[in-house]
Amino acid sequence: xxxxxxxxxxxxxxxxxxxxxxxxxxxxxxxxxxxxxxxxxxxxxxxxxxxxxxxxxxxxxxxxxxxxxxxxxxxxxxxxxxxxxxxxxxxxxxxxxxxxxxxxxxxxxxxxxxxxxxxxxxxxxxxxxxxxxxxxxxxxxxxxxxxxxxxxxxxxxxxxxxxxxxxxxxxxxxxxxxxxxxxxxxxxxxxxxxxxxxxxxxxxxxxxxxxxxxxxxxxxxxxxxxxxxxxxxxxxxxxxxxxxxxxxxxxxxxxxxxxxxxxxxxxxxxxxxxxxxxxxxxxxxxxxxxxxxxx
Amino acid sequence: xxxxxxxxxxxxxxxxxxxxxxxxxxxxxxxxxxxxxxxxxxxxxxxxxxxxxxxxxxxxxxxxxxxxxxxxxxxxxxxxxxxxxxxxxxxxxxxxxxxxxxxxxxxxxxxxxxxxxxxxxxxxxxxxxxxxxxxxxxxxxxxxxxxxxxxxxxxxxxxxxxxx
Numbered sequence: 001x002x003x004x005x006x007x008x009x010x011x012x013x014x015x016x017x018x019x020x021x022x023x024x025x026x027x028x029x030x031x032x033x034x035x036x037x038x039x040x041x042x043x044x045x046x047x048x049x050x051x052x053x054x055x056x057x058x059x060x061x062x063x064x065x066x067x068x069x070x071x072x073x074x075x076x077x078x079x080x081x082x083x084x085x086x087x088x089x090x091x092x093x094x095x096x097x098x099x100x101x102x103x104x105x106x107x108x109x110x111x112x113x114x115x116x117x118x119x120x121x122x123x124x125x126x127x128x129x130x131x132x133x134x135x136x137x138x139x140x141x142x143x144x145x146x147x148x149x150x151x152x153x154x155x156x157x158x159x160x161x162x163x164x165x166x167x168x169x170x171x172x173x174x175x176x177x178x179x180x181x182x183x184x185x186x187x188x189x190x191x192x193x194x195x196x197x198x199x200x201x202x203x204x205x206x207x208x209x210x211x212x213x214x215x216x217x218x219x220x221x222x223x224x225x226x227x228x229x230x231x232x233x234x235x236x237x238x239x240x241x242x243x244x245x246x247x248x249x250x251x252x253x254x255x256x257x258x259x260x261x262x263x264x265x266x267x268x269x270x271x272x273x274x275x276x277x278x279x280x281x282x283x284x285x286x287x288x289x290x291x292x293x294x295x
Numbered sequence: 296x297x298x299x300x301x302x303x304x305x306x307x308x309x310x311x312x313x314x315x316x317x318x319x320x321x322x323x324x325x326x327x328x329x330x331x332x333x334x335x336x337x338x339x340x341x342x343x344x345x346x347x348x349x350x351x352x353x354x355x356x357x358x359x360x361x362x363x364x365x366x367x368x369x370x371x372x373x374x375x376x377x378x379x380x381x382x383x384x385x386x387x388x389x390x391x392x393x394x395x396x397x398x399x400x401x402x403x404x405x406x407x408x409x410x411x412x413x414x415x416x417x418x419x420x421x422x423x424x425x426x427x428x429x430x431x432x433x434x435x436x437x438x439x440x441x442x443x444x445x446x447x448x449x450x451x452x453x454x455x456x457x458x459x
Contacts, residue, residue, distance in 0.1 A: 079331050092332075116331055121328065128327070135381070
């Protein structure tokens with residue numbers, strides 16, 4: 001049985017349209033097209049002209065027909081949905097070459113489409129839930145910065161890199177001056193609003209390879225893969241920005257920070273570097289705050 | 296009427312379909328529905344007094360950007376690479392897609408990076424990343440299909456560039 005005779009009998013039973021290739025790029029509709037096809041392409045003399053995807057597929061099919069002159073082969077397109085068709089079904093086109101005859105079939109997919117969509121949907125929803133849980137566990141909800149746990153993991157990697165590759169690494173500990181007074185005076189929600197703004201100010205001052213995190217109630221960590229002289233410039237830039245920032249909430253409040261800087265030295269581990277930056281922070285606090293010190 | 300094929304590509308769940316829905320139908324739905332295959336929509340617009348039909352090919356999002364079917368790009372006069380503000384890896388994917396697409400259809404084909412879900416509370420794409428994009432000379436828009444922010448502007452900007 002020829003492919004056209006075979007397809008005519010199949011068309012009668014299923015939602016299939018057969019386009020017989022009569023010349024390169026020219027096709028005749030075979031048999032009675034199903035309803036979906038009539039709905040989509042009222043002008044059956046040139047149905048593909050109304051469909052961007054089918055036009056595209058026909059070009060692809062021409063390439064296929066040019067390169068395959070013999071043998072039994074089928075290529076299939078991806079699924080597509082035309083503008084305006086129901087989201088419950090999609091169309092799929094196949095280019096067929098059999099015994100020298102060339103044709104394209106267009107099928108409507110309903111159950112298969114729904115099944116494929118459900119499988120994909122479930123897999124992706126599961127990934128998104130995992131992702132959401134990971135986000136909630138990795139970030140500080142108030143400042144949108146990394147939390148302490150995430151910082152320590154990333155910082156550990158950064159210290160390992162510095163140990164192995166002898167690359168520069170500096171650590172800044174940024175502490176808000178007298179934050180308790182802000183919380184006690186304006187209340188915790190206002191304090192949180194100020195922290196959120198502070199997080200945004202600091203974020204805008206760092207590069208993407210820096211690790212910035214809220215480490216404690218009023219304390220932030222910033223690990224920078226740069227030597228101390230460059231880290232000090234960043235520290236001063238952050239301090240100046242915060243000093244000059246006009247907070248929206250609590251309105252007109254002035255916030256300053258003290259910063260301790262330390263650079264990785266041979267033999268350091270995470271804790272020794274953090275300790276040294278903390279000592280520098282203590283120096284800054286003793287020097288009257290709103291200042292940075294390095295060790 | 297001039298037809299202009301525009302492809303919209305990116306990782307899964309970055310909001311490609313929502314951006315198209317927002318632009319074409321001015322609607323937004325919070326529910327996430329995976330796109331299977333390609334969804335084709337049309338929008339007629341006027342650019343410099345010329346009527347054009349933007350044929351939008353909203354392509355199925357891929358977890359693995361290297362798996363995106365680049366043959367669908369054939370004939371595209373412009374494209375959007377879309378990333379999700381809350382997932383840094385989607386920016387990496389969008390940049391890779393952009394690179395591969397320009398290799399395939401040419402650097403002169405207008406393209407815009409859309410950083411969608413601009414309204415989200417937590418963002419993994421920071422100001423530092425944006426500064427790096429600016430330094431690289433990559434044109435991008437911060438969009439929200441949810442609020443509509445910059446969606447129209449981004450599509451109009453691409454249409455303008457396609458008509459140059």
